[in-house]
């Protein structure tokens with residue numbers, strides 16, 4: 411790492427990377443191996459990102475581990491042995507720790523270091539990055555690898571500060587774990603983290619109350635150990651399997667149905683959906699090619715899940731409450747569970763539907779709804795994240811002409827390809843709004859972004875280009891395109907976090923790109939082939955390039 415110090419006393423680098431999750435680790439590895447002076451800044455005490463923070467019981471990935479992992483190093487993917495089809499959080503965290511050790515990455519990071527601001531200094535063509543603790547760095551490039559689901563949120567409930575019991579958020583779980591034995595526990599929320607954590611919490615708690623506003627569709631994981639034969643089959647063909655996955659619309663090797671559900675009869679639906687339900691995982695959603703575009707087709711898969719809920723949950727009133735009815739399946743992130751629905755058959759579990767009787771707040775001992783009061787020893791907020799924009803807007807990011815990102819995005823995020831923002835030269839974001847990100851295998855999406863960004867920096871170095879910046883018009887065209895493709899789907903029919911609907915006051919914009927990972931990659935490659943079409947490049951600041 412450099413010892414260069416600017417006149418203002420800031421350490422000078424080629425690149426500052428913010429974040430030490432899958433994205434930050436790969437960026438630092440790649441840039442450092444190309445000889446760049448790169449520093450990573452991370453708020454947490456260690457590497458891992460999502461998997462550092464989300465330590466709640468039951469946390470695991472829902473893309474199969476053999477695919478939810480880096481593909482950039484054949485040796486790495488050969489040597490790591492995943493124990494389960496969907497690895498639990500400790501194992502994913504151990505994997506990222508192994509990656510950090512293997513490539514000696516920790517020495518290029520400062521941990522316990524939260525970035526407060528990043529400001530583009532136009533005259534010097536440098537980014538000035540300041541931490542909350544007052545440390546300053548300056549770098550030619552600033553890359554935000556700050557994650558899409560890294561800012562947890564707890565809704566504002568009256569009296570929460572008076573509640574004397576324990577308070578947790580799934581996205582910031584205590585490292586020492588939590589023992590709920592003998593306790594009355596409330597889980598607020600029924601999205602992905604709730605669906606994963608409710609069954610293990612129910613096994614411990616004296617009584618568990620689940621406060622549900624909107625039921626979610628969940629499919630069984632059918633998780634289990636990875637057999638040696640399955641592992642070696644994958645590993646024998648790893649590069650080919652990865653290439654195949656990258657050419658799909660979600661970056662995952664699913665069994666993609668090629669027909670509309672409307673082309674086949676009810677008997678075939680039962681067989682095909684039944685087969686996928688038994689196999690487990692989100693592959694269920696890909697039975698037909700129009701599930702997310704045709705309401706009639708969607709209803710067939712949605713009805714199938716509702717029927718399964720009706721079969722699993724013994725009390726018909728509880729089953730009915732758990733059945734999502736007012737949005738199409740897949741338009742909110744589909745959950746993958748182990749015994750979620752069956753947990754509501756336990757005598758120590760109560761489902762509280764807070765749609766008709768909303769949570770009004772807390773007092774010292776209880777959570778209160780409009781018509782009842784629930785005494786709790788602990789409350790777990792599984793209330794999700796300020797998704798996709800939260801981490802970026804928490805920082806004070808200021809680009810050209812002193813314009814802040816908060817102002818630029820006041821009406822919703824605007825990016826070019828989810829990678830760059832007009833007015834913010836030499837700043838890149840990884841899996842930003844406008845890219846497939848959370849609608850794909852995020853690790854594969856991260857690898858594609860990291861490689862695109864590093865390639866771009868390399869080309870700039872070789873061609874003596876001082877700045878690269880998205881053109882306003884190209885950005886607007888991309889934003890319109892992202893919106894147009896979302897409008898051709900059913901996604902707008904759900905009040906999801908994809909749309910920012912879980913955060914009061916957040917602009918309602920469909921943030922991820924639904925046009926498909928394969929289509930998106932082709933577009934990014936085209937942009938490069940056409941000399942970075944849609945980007946403005948300036949050449950005259952050779953002195954601004956650190957030697």
Ligand SMILES: Cc1cc2nc3c(=O)[nH]c(=O)nc-3n(C[C@H](O)[C@H](O)[C@H](O)COP(=O)(O)OP(=O)(O)OC[C@H]3O[C@@H](n4cnc5c(N)ncnc54)[C@H](O)[C@@H]3O)c2cc1C
Nearest residue numbers: 429431432433453459460471472473524525556557851852
């Ligand atoms: C519970 C859970 C399960 C998931 N399961 C899957 C799955 O199965 N498949 C899938 O594809 N995706 C899944 N995801 C999405 C997951 O976030 C991504 O797969 C991936 O881990 C993101 O990596 P990242 O490096 O982009 O971001 P993160 O892992 O979120 O890392 C970002 C890091 O940036 C740091 N940071 C943010 N702001 C600052 C700042 N101002 N200063 C310093 N540091 C900062 C954060 O502390 C964090 O460590 C899941 C997410 C969650 C929450």
